[in-house]
Amino acid sequence: MNAIVLAGRRLALLNRARIYTCGITPYDVTHLGHAATFVWVDTLARVLRRCLRVEPVVCRNVTDVDDVLDSAAMRAGTRSDDFAAFQEFLFEGDMSALHVNRPDHEPWAHRYIGPVIRLAEALLESGAAYERSGTVYFRGADVPARAGVDRATALRLAAEFGGRPGDTDKDDPFDVALWQATEHDHQTWPSPWGQGRPGWHAECVAMALSVLGVGVDVHAGGADLRFPHHAYHAAIAETFTGVVPHTRAWFHVGAVTFGGAKMAKSTGNLVLIADLLAKHPAATVRMMILDRPWHESWDYRPELLDAATDRVRLLHEAAARPGPSESTAVDEVRSLLAADLDVPAALAVADEAGGDAARLLIAVLGLA
Template sequence: MTFESLARRHPASGATAVTIGGRQVHLLDRARIYACGITPYDVTHLGHAATFVWVDILRRVLRVLGVEPIVCRNVTDVDDVLLTASRQAGIAYEHFAAFQEFRFAGDMAALGVRAPDFEPRAHSYIDPVIRLAAALLETGTAYARAGSVYFRGRGVMTRTGLNESDALRIAAEYGGRPDDPAKEDPLDVAVWQAAEPGHPAWDSPWGPGRPGWHAECVAMSGSVFGVGVDFHAGGADLRFPHHAYHARITEAFSGVTPYARAWLHVGTVLVDGRKMAKSAGNLVLVDELLSSYPAAVVRLALIDRPWNESWEYTRAALDLAAVRLEQLHRAAGRPIETRSSEVERIRLLLADELNVSGALDLAVETGGRAARMLVAALGLA
């Protein structure tokens, strides 16, 4: 794409716009960003970090463009995976979650990721989930059975373009319980899950139980931002089922579409061709990386690429990032006059799909004020 076409899409004067995932989002003075946060049951690995560093980049780019970002990043501290991990550790789940959240916050701070403006925790949003379930029952988009409330999810699969067998397989992998005999349809999901032995439970009009995963995020994002957001961010692996159900449940509740104006589905980090995950045994831990590489090098390794593409982690990627960072810092130190047009070209690149690589190439070539602006904008000082 030429700079002339970039300028047409993102004019320096008039409307401020950011293009994410092919969607041009015009903005006034603020932008609402909801980031799917952690389930605090384990240490932070590079796959987690990629998502939250990219959210931080979006936040910083918006500020460069004169828009104030408001970030809400939730904590899913009511979850079956968390309960299992806490039992294995022999620690009460709420204490276990708080400890893991503390470790995560330290890793994010070390990477230069700014704390969110709002950080709701699922356990504090039980009443909003109950009100959500009651409203969905009134509209007929949900039904109550055996102490649970289920959202009718057949249409969610249709919107994603998945076939039924793939949708059911993925739903099962993410704890969606498609084989639950109480459901009318295997693609329905629990907004309110009836109590089970050994699980935390709260009172509700349908009996004791706990909120469903998707409903927790709907309640938290809706309570903070209202019926919609400008950007919803999370890992690409959450596109279905979590993000798809989140959007559809919110729209069914509010009657307003679309829930999100744009989606930042961050590409997956791979090791030896497999998604980085505890189950795969291929985790690269953030705290271990930071013992060998400066935080700015790790940040740059994560963002010197298209945000929505999966990529293979190697040590060579970090070494290349160290070289690129050195080039940028040297360019920033060159005592030359930088034309305002060159700074504006970097802003345009960042506004168009968060093109960090293109902005970095231009800053290294140009040097001076343009490079210094990029160092500050990307948190690479």
């Protein structure tokens, strides 16, 4: 039986794997922390195709309806849609240069206003949501506990990610907006409750359900999205569809820090992909990202690129060797990659065996 292990969970598959990836909010340039997630998802898709003969169906959304995007566009003195389109163009250029394959589906949030409204209407009808002052709230009091997050941490993260736990219109601090009433200087659309815009979590639910159906095999994104975003996505989708679990396996990619701090424009510690690729081949940058456990956080240091350069060279040298005529190394590489994407172990086998095993790993890691 075809199966892949992700974070210790065995995921049996037939001939397709539906992967939903939380994509970009197109308001700024792409840094290494963003890219690491998308390189790992690209590698997961390659492993499924080349090692398990399972066809990945990848949906990576674009969150082009967002408060942060609106604010960035206002600072730039331009329309939100024009600003988002330009930032998305830069992002796609970075992904192409990194050998990240285009997703099969790339929905934009602004095209799913209607599905978000229908989602909110259905949850209102079932009693899982309520409307107040033009905003429709999802009842989320139990979401932190379901996600295994204590109350104090959940309150902090909810505030950090714009969940407004102090909103006095809410019945509970952990209720979240499916539809947000109009606010000054933000994009708005008509709805049964007045002018407004979709809530962040509702956007992703509407896009995932519309494109991939009632459930997904793998839901991918940065580890920082585990709560609140992924927790609410699952809760809202499961409440709407009645299908549990909505997500069969989570792929929470470890964060990339620099100087011990999370990469952020406010701290000035961004490592831009365009800058890295101006000095290093894409294979070197990908190897730096991939030669480690996918779920562990790590701190960027420039010398890691030198080590990655050497690893790429050694792997290509191994690929140039003929390799043994009777070798199980290719099967071993496939098995290691299917076992939680164990790239370091697969590299060790490919380096020693050379030949077809090394050539397979070069293709799966996107180093060619």
